Amino acid sequence: MKTELIDLICAKSFQYSDHPVFRLASGQMSRYYINCKPVTLSPRGLYLIGHLVFEALRDRDIDAVGGITFGADPIAIAAAFVSEMQSAPIKAFSIRKTQKDHGIVKWIEGDLSTGERVAIVEDVATTGDSTLKAIERARSEGLYVDSVVLLVDRQEGGAENIKREVPELRSIITREELLAAYRGGE
Numbered sequence: 001m002k003t004e005l006i007d008l009i010c011a012k013s014f015q016y017s018d019h020p021v022f023r024l025a026s027g028q029m030s031r032y033y034i035n036c037k038p039v040t041l042s043p044r045g046l047y048l049i050g051h052l053v054f055e056a057l058r059d060r061d062i063d064a065v066g067g068i069t070f071g072a073d074p075i076a077i078a079a080a081f082v083s084e085m086q087s088a089p090i091k092a093f094s095i096r097k098t099q100k101d102h103g104i105v106k107w108i109e110g111d112l113s114t115g116e117r118v119a120i121v122e123d124v125a126t127t128g129d130s131t132l133k134a135i136e137r138a139r140s141e142g143l144y145v146d147s148v149v150l151l152v153d154r155q156e157g158g159a160e161n162i163k164r165e166v167p168e169l170r171s172i173i174t175r176e177e178l179l180a181a182y183r184g185g186e
Helices: 001-010 043-058 073-085 129-138 159-165 175-184
Strands: 015-016 032-033 062-070 091-097 116-125 144-153 168-174
Touching: 001 043, 001 159, 001 168, 001 175, 015 168, 015 175, 043 073, 043 168, 062 129, 062 144, 073 091, 073 129, 091 129, 091 144, 116 129, 116 159, 129 144, 129 159, 144 159, 144 175, 159 168, 168 175
Parallel strands: 062 091, 062 116, 116 144, 144 168
Antiparallel strands: 015 032
């Protein structure tokens, strides 16, 4: 499944240039760009991601999986769906980019209770800032952040920053693996 997901990301979500022409959310310039939405929103991508993320979390004894909307949403939903198929249900949740200012003011949407163990998921991590915000917001809502699963680790320091904040971090795919597959297909 992982090899198929790498191939799918290379085909639909990965761009490369010999010169740094891609501006990232962090403001940095890069030689490659990864936009996972074409894969995370595709039927086959959801299937592969759901199974791979569920497998990465299977031994973590968590109650729910989620992250910052919108990148984490399809990943969390796919993992929750697969968890039910495997008779090991894990709920999905979504963390807002801006706090809700009406009704019950909160950062997180989902069927969660204070003290539940959760995993944060992220589609692509560069510096880890978005994931660190997700961890902070989950904790502010009384959740215990047990682990983080990165769909793609760009291997630019984000994983190391995140590891300082959680007991466990797992990456499904690394930049190195994507580049090797991309170059192998040239």
